[in-house]
Amino acid sequence: MKANNLSSCVVTDKVDESREFYMKNFNAKITFDCGWYINMEIGKNTSTLQFMAPQQPGQPTCDGIGLMYNFEVDDVDLEYERLTQLGNEPVMPLEDHPWGDRGFAILDPNGIMLYIYSNTEPSEDFKQYFK
The missing domain is CATH 3.30.720.120 (Signal recognition particle alu RNA binding heterodimer, srp9/1)
Incomplete structure (x- = not known):
């Protein structure tokens, strides 16, 4: 398909x-x-x-448990500042990750986790997994 x-x-x-x-x-x-x-x-x-x-x-309705949407953005630090100023509480802190991104997460009204991130250079340990 x-x-x-x-x-x-x-x-x-x-x-x-x-x-x-x-x-x-x-x-x-x-x-x-x-x-x-x-x-x-x-x-x-x-x-x-x-x-x-x-x-x-x-x-049945969505309870959000286990569901996450990923939002790739150009400047995650700017989005973190903007979204927290709008009153969103991060459920995952803004931090760098060795697999090659910098990101944080908030929840929507349905309990869906929204992961907002920007790509970064992955660590040597994670480079082998990219195809």
Whole structure:
């Protein structure tokens, strides 16, 4: 299979909170919004996220546990400053990692971890793993 696009849709009772969070913190552009389902574009490569309210009684919703989105940015230090000034509390500190990035993480309203990072030179121990 050759996919033309890949995006994720989070089933949540927090569609409104998600819309506001991503618009405020990531300059998300809403491209579809019928109230219970939203589609938004984030970044220059038009990465997309969708959030949808449950449509069936008892439909499971996302609890965020174990789910992480990675956001590659040009200047992670600048994004750390900006996002913490907006009131986001890091759940992972801003630090350098030997596998070749500098990053930190915050949580969205659904408990999804958002890892924001910039690429750096990997240590010699990790260079062997890159293909």
